[in-house]
Amino acid sequence: MPAVGTNVPRKDSTEKVTGTARYVDDLVFPGMLHARTIRSTIPRGRIRDVRLSFDRAGFTIIDHRDVTGRNVVALIEDDQPLLAEREIRHVAEPILLLAHEDLDTLRRARVDIDYEPLEPLFDPTRSTQLLKDLRIVKGDVEQALAGAEVVVEGEYRTGHQEQLYIEPNGVIAVPENGGVTVHGSLQCPFYVHKALRIALGLPDDRIRVVQTETGGGFGGKEEYPSVIAAHAALLALKAKRPVKLIYDRLEDMLATTKRHPSIVRHRTGVTRDGRLVAMDIEVLMDGGAYVTLSPVVLSRGAIHAAGPYRCDHVRIEARAVGTNTPPNGAFRGFGAPQTQFAVEVQMERIAEALSMDPARLRELNALRPGDTTATGQRVEADCSALQVLQQAVERSDFHGKRERYAGTNRGIGLSLFFHGAGFTGSGEVKLASRAALCTTERGVRILVGSAEIGQGTRTMHAQIVADSLGIPYEDVETGLPDTSNVPDSGPTVASRTCMVVGGILQRCASDLRERIGDMHPREHFTKHGATVVTKEYEPPHGIAWDDDTYRGDAYATYAWACDVAEVEMDPDTYEIRPIHFTAVQDIGKAIHPVLVAGQIEGGTAQGIGYALIEEVVMREGAMANAQMTNYLVPTTLDTPTMDVVIVETPSHHGPFGAKGVGEMPIDGPAPAIVNAIRHLGLDIRQIPATPERIAEAACVSA
Amino acid sequence: MRLRVNGRDWEVDAPPMARLLDVLRVQCELPGTKEGCGEGECGACTVLVDGEPVCSCLVPVAHADGAEVTTIEGLGGDHRLQRAFAEHGAAQCGICTPGMIMAALALPSSPSLDDVRVALAGNICRCTGYHAIYRAILRA
Ligand code: FES
Ligand code: FES
Numbered sequence: 039m040p041a042v043g044t045n046v047p048r049k050d051s052t053e054k055v056t057g058t059a060r061y062v063d064d065l066v067f068p069g070m071l072h073a074r075t076i077r078s079t080i081p082r083g084r085i086r087d088v089r090l091s092f093d094r095a096g097f098t099i100i101d102h103r104d105v106t107g108r109n110v111v112a113l114i115e116d117d118q119p120l121l122a123e124r125e126i127r128h129v130a131e132p133i134l135l136l137a138h139e140d141l142d143t144l145r146r147a148r149v150d151i152d153y154e155p156l157e158p159l160f161d162p163t164r165s166t167q168l169l170k171d172l173r174i175v176k177g178d179v180e181q182a183l184a185g186a187e188v189v190v191e192g193e194y195r196t197g198h199q200e201q202l203y204i205e206p207n208g209v210i211a212v213p214e215n216g217g218v219t220v221h222g223s224l225q226c227p228f229y230v231h232k233a234l235r236i237a238l239g240l241p242d243d244r245i246r247v248v249q250t251e252t253g254g255g256f257g258g259k260e261e262y263p264s265v266i267a268a269h270a271a272l273l274a275l276k277a278k279r280p281v282k283l284i285y286d287r288l289e290d291m292l293a294t295t296k297r298h299p300s301i302v303r304h305r306t307g308v309t310r311d312g313r314l315v316a317m318d319i320e321v322l323m324d325g326g327a328y329v330t331l332s333p334v335v336l337s338r339g340a341i342h343a344a345g346p347y348r349c350d351h352v353r354i355e356a357r358a359v360g361t362n363t364p365p366n367g368a369f370r371g372f373g374a375p376q377t378q379f380a381v382e383v384q385m386e387r388i389a390e391a392l393s394m395d396p397a398r399l400r401e402l403n404a405l406r407p408g409d410t411t412a413t414g415q416r417v418e419a420d421c422s423a424l425q426v427l428q429q430a431v432e433r434s435d436f437h438g439k440r441e442r443y444a445g446t447n448r449g450i451g452l453s454l455f456f457h458g459a460g461f462t463g464s465g466e467v468k469l470a471s472r473a474a475l476c477t478t479e480r481g482v483r484i485l486v487g488s489a490e491i492g493q494g495t496r497t498m499h500a501q502i503v504a505d506s507l508g509i510p511y512e513d514v515e516t517g518l519p520d521t522s523n524v525p526d527s528g529p530t531v532a533s534r535t536c537m538v539v540g541g542i543l544q545r546c547a548s549d550l551r552e553r554i555g556d557m558h559p560r561e562h563f564t565k566h567g568a569t570v571v572t573k574e575y576e577p578p579h580g581i582a583w584d585d586d587t588y589r590g591d592a593y594a595t596y597a598w599a600c601d602v603a604e605v606e607m608d609p610d611t612y613e614i615r616p617i618h619f620t621a622v623q624d625i626g627k628a629i630h631p632v633l634v635a636g637q638i639e640g641g642t643a644q645g646i647g648y649a650l651i652e653e654v655v656m657r658e659g660a661m662a663n664a665q666m667t668n669y670l671v672p673t674t675l676d677t678p679t680m681d682v683v684i685v686e687t688p689s690h691h692g693p694f695g696a697k698g699v700g701e702m703p704i705d706g707p708a709p710a711i712v713n714a715i716r717h718l719g720l721d722i723r724q725i726p727a728t729p730e731r732i733a734e735a736a737c738v739s740a
Numbered sequence: 741m742r743l744r745v746n747g748r749d750w751e752v753d754a755p756p757m758a759r760l761l762d763v764l765r766v767q768c769e770l771p772g773t774k775e776g777c778g779e780g781e782c783g784a785c786t787v788l789v790d791g792e793p794v795c796s797c798l799v800p801v802a803h804a805d806g807a808e809v810t811t812i813e814g815l816g817g818d819h820r821l822q823r824a825f826a827e828h829g830a831a832q833c834g835i836c837t838p839g840m841i842m843a844a845l846a847l848p849s850s851p852s853l854d855d856v857r858v859a860l861a862g863n864i865c866r867c868t869g870y871h872a873i874y875r876a877i878l879r880a
Contacts, residue, residue: 051826054834057772057812061835064771202866204776204784205835253774253835254866287777492833492867632829636872640832643869666781666864674857674870 041501041511042694045632049496049516053251062208062223062250067280070210071098072141073273075283076134076149077293078126081158081362081659085124085151088134092147098277100135105272107239111265111328112232118328118365120237120268126153128327128364129660130293132265137273137281158362158659162324163301167360169325170333172340174412174588177351182316186307190388194304194380195724196708198654199297199647200661201369202671205253207262207294208284211270217244218271224263225255225489226529231521233264234271248520255491256644257368260531261331262294291664295367296654298323298335298358302343302380307351312394314349314403317412321356321377326365332358335366337462338532339373341592342705344412345381346423346456347403352412363659368531370641371704374457375648382453382709383723386716396713397431400454415591420689420697422598422624427454429683430600434620439604443717447609448617451713452602455705458593459691459698460534463583466575466594472525473542474572475503475550477563481513482550485570488539489519489530493700494633501629502540502693506547509558525572533698536629537594538575540693545573578691594691597698599623601642601706604678605714612732614715616646616678621706624685626697631684634699638682641703647672649708653726741805745770746814756802760794761785763801764811772812772838776864783863786839787811793846795862810845812838821845824880825873832867839863844877853878 053059078085090099102109102121109123110116122133133151138144159165183189209222217240224230227247234245247267252259270283285293300323307316321340325332340356389396404423410416430452431437439450460466474485484503490496496516504511527539550571554562562569583590602620607613621638628634651670655662663669688695712722720735743750745768754763764770764787776782778797785796788810815822821841824830831837843863847855856877857870865873 045829047826048829048831050834051831052817054831054837055822055825055841056815056817057770057838059834060771061774063775064765203833203835204782204864204866205774205833206776252833253776254833256866287779494832632872636829636832636868639869639871640865640867641869644866665779666777667779671864671866672869673862673864674860677870680869680871 041504042629045630046497046501046511048494049500050490059251061205061253062210062221063284065210065221065250067210067212070280070282071137071139071277072144073135073137073270073281073283074144075132075269076136078122078129078131078133080126080153080155081129083126083153083155085122085126085133086154087152089150091150096138098137098273100272100276104276105237107237110236112236113261113330114333115329120265128362130364132269135269135273137277160361160363160659162322162359162361165359165361169329169358169360170336171357172337172588174340174352174354176412176414179316179318179351179353182351183305183307183318186315187310188308188391189305190391191305192384192387192723194302194383196300196376196379197726198299199369199652200291200654200669201256201258203254203256203258206285206287206290207259207266209263209267209270210280210282211267211274212280213274213278215244218274219246219248220267220271221248221250222263222267223252223259224249225259225491225531227487227489227519227521228526229261229529230264230267233268237268238271246520246522249489249518252489252491256370257372257531258294260368260529262367287666288664291669292661293364295330295365297369298325298366298373298376300376302377304380304384306384306388308388308392310392312392312399312402314347316351317344317349319343319354321354323358324361324366325358326361326363328365330365330367334462335373339377341413341458341462342374343377343381345378346405346454346598348405348409354412363656370644371701372532375705375708378455378705379708379725382455383712386713397427397436397452400427404454413592414589418595420595420626420687422685422687423454423456426598426600426622426624426685430602430620430622433622433681433683434602436602440717447607448604449714449717450602450604451710451717452600453706453709453713454600456596456598457533457698457702457705458596459537460594461532462592463585466538467577469528469575471528471539471542471575472572473527473539473546474525474570475546476570477559477568478515479563480515480560481509482507482559483515484543485524486527486539487519487524488527488535491530493637494630495535498536498629498633499540499543503543503547506544507551507559513560533701536696537692537698540696542573542575544693546571549573595689595697597623597625597702599702599706601710603707603710603714605711607718612729612736614650614727614732616711619678619680621680621703622683622685623702624687625699626689626692627686627695628684629694629696634684635682637699638703639680642680642707643672643677645704645707646677646711649711649725650727651676653728741801743804743807743809745809746811752801754801757800759797760799760801760804761796764796770811770813774835774838776835783843784836784839786842786863788842788845793843812841820880824876828872828876828879830868830873830876836863836865840865840873
């Protein structure tokens with residue numbers, strides 16, 4: 039029986055429901071020390087003096103002088119130190135590391151730091167520190183705008199968002215084999231491996247990174263674990279003992295990366311009958327104190343900034359700048375939720391300006407197969423923007439409810455959106471990911487560096503391999519990635535684990551099938567011993583991208599979706615309560631429908647939080663509400679009923695027609711909700727749409 | 741202090757203000773109970789004390805002296821809720837799952853959707869958006 043398309047049992051479900059899955063904090067190594075990070079308390083300045091006001095017996099202490107390799111967090115730019123030397127650029131910047139056997143003694147240790155404070159900068163519009171800029175140009179925007187019948191302008195703002203995986207960041211570093219092994223909660227074992235190599239100055243084969251069961255990531259464990267791993271490894275190598283470094287919730291929220299805040303400006307020219315003729319878009323993202331992943335977040339944001347629409351004249355100018363807050367980084371959606379919020383609220387305001395039905399406006403302009411995107415990419419037959427829109431409108435009774443809710447305290451709104459699968463542009467070619475299969479006693483084992491972080495990597499990969507080999511799903515083994523015995527299949531990010539890595543595994547399977555003939559791999563293993571097949575990523579034919587001009591095929595393909603939000607406003611408290619959600623999402627092929635629905639429901643809930651309640655309050659460059667008591671995420675009571683429709687228009691790029699699914703669901707909820715609020719007569723252009731902002735808008739409209 | 745954990749008696753040697761969560765995880769070696777926040781907000785640390793779900797990160801062990809404590813490990817592996825959570829995809833990353841299951845245990849039989857939403861209001865899941873969890877509990 040084929041496994042693909044069915045709801046086979048998750049590979050990890052038994053461990054997870056019985057409490058036997060082992061997360062990093064559950065592991066104990068003999069002689070293990072606990073560790074703590076001493077951090078800056080000012081947003082900008084210089085360190086004058088560090089005083090240790092405790093008895094040092096039993097402590098291992100590390101500062102920047104103890105870094106054995108280079109004192110940098112190796113990522114895109116090497117601008118971020120592992121441990122501050124003199125200069126402080128943000129609150130919670132690591133300065134000193136302590137380790138001790140006893141957790142209480144460790145917590146009581148007092149360190150006093152004197153600073154020479156400097157004037158910090160928090161407003162990205164005033165920043166002169168450019169982290170990255172880029173331009174996407176199609177046609178002649180100025181001329182088209184000058185000739186447009188109607189021009190609509192607007193500015194849209196989004197705030198920080200905290201990933202809030204329920205398991206905080208943490209690792210354990212164990213000195214062994216003349217090097218170090220790091221076990222940790224992480225998404226990208228090979229990112230950590232590279233960062234360790236550079237930080238420790240050790241050869242590749244002395245460093246081993248093993249993922250432990252990971253309690254959620256959402257991008258928040260993409261780049262930051264490199265910092266924690268290097269800290270723990272430095273301590274472990276100095277102490278010659280295992281070191282456990284686990285953040286508590288407060289530290290995790292205060293110090294680690296968040297979604298980039300954004301300001302997006304639109305100037306859109308349209309004809310009176312609703313055709314887009316020009317889109318002029320400016321994107322500004324606040325990267326925080328160091329570059330981290332800002333260039334790539336900005337890039338994905340910019341590429342998605344014009345939405346899934348046909349328009350001959352587009353100009354997108356995007357900048358990411360530095361400020362004195364902790365660096366922002368990867369979070370599900372990776373720039374696209376910010377820019378698609380802006381374009382979808384702008385579309386709603388255009389409909390308003392033209393007195394046109396918002397669904398009709400989108401219908402007129404939605405990309406169809408053969409149309410080109412802002413980068414000039416011709417979308418293929420799997421472009422289903424129009425279909426998902428029509429299905430969502432019908433299914434939610436959008437027009438009926440729009441009429442019935444008018445004048446009540448209920449509103450309904452929609453958003454049409456898309457999401458490119460895999461790394462942007464030439465990213466996949468540069469990554470050159472590899473994956474492997476190895477025959478075993480049971481059948482075959484999957485060897486990948488892709489992490490299971492809850493989304494179902496193991497299960498979905500095993501389904502693809504089982505069907506490609508024609509063996510039962512149960513005969514496919516999976517495991518936790520360990521850099522010492524799996525090939526580098528690239529980071530677990532960018533909705534690439536199914537389409538890209540799954541695609542490589544499919545090729546491994548057909549190659550293995552050729553080698554072993556009709557035999558079951560188990561039989562072949564018994565007769566001939568282990569056979570390993572490794573394959574590397576092969577770029578699809580006919581895909582071309584130019585990094586310098588930002589023209590061409592930005593992604594191998596896109597997934598398409600339409601969300602409809604229904605909300606209710608409490609007239610006394612101005613609280614907006616989502617009451618029902620319709621999500622129609624075309625992801626090519628649902629390898630495992632239950633997992634796919636789980637991604638859509640979970641991503642939608644995060645998007646609802648982003649839209650309404652998740653507010654990072656920054657005071658003097660530090661998160662003032664770094665606790666779950668006052669940084670609120672949706673609970674059961676805040677999450678509405680959802681009607682999830684999975685559409686399957688196959689893409690010839692992914693295994694069994696699959697595209698990416700993990701990120702897209704978070705792109706749509708915020709604009710759909712804000713457009714539903716607009717239906718209530720309230721002009722909201724900034725999220726989260728907290729009761730204070732709603733009250734303000736109500737005053738203006740009254 | 742004496743605790744009865746999953747049917748087994750423990751003589752616990754810990755300061756009275758030690759968190760029940762740490763005693764369970766470290767001394768009783770039952771790491772199935774998780775810590776997500778340490779401030780009573782996420783519910784990952786939910787266990788039953790004398791049949792009532794509590795956040796074990798907020799309970800000083802002295803308060804559980806003489807009590808009957810049940811953790812996820814106490815359900816064996818074949819409880820109807822465990823099977824249903826597995827079947828309906830209610831455990832994604834799984835870190836909230838032990839706490840969710842323990843909180844759900846306190847529900848009356850054949851609960852309504854509203855019963856479930858209220859009973860789980862103190863348990864945060866960042867992965868599922870809760871719907872798979874509802875499906876699991878309602879069909880268990
Ligand atoms: S750890 Fe106890 S409620 Fe979060
Ligand atoms: S399954 Fe990950 S937090 Fe609930």
